[in-house]
Amino acid sequence: MLPLRRGDREPLVDLQALMHSVYDRAGFDLAIDYTQEPVPSLPETDITWANALLQQQGLG
DSSP states (O other): OOOOOTTOOOOOOOHHHHHHHHHHHHTHHHHOOTTSOOSSOOOHHHHHHHHHHHHHTTOO
């Protein structure tokens, strides 16, 4: 919830765009090695889900 003045309408916030902006500005693509297994490791069901998602996006 965002703090608003009385009578103000709550704004719509594009969280995906916000997260992309933070990721790009912080240089996470340079700091995180996405070829390595995550720590802590994912449960098998999450690994299956993530692999299916990557294949759907043509990345797996």
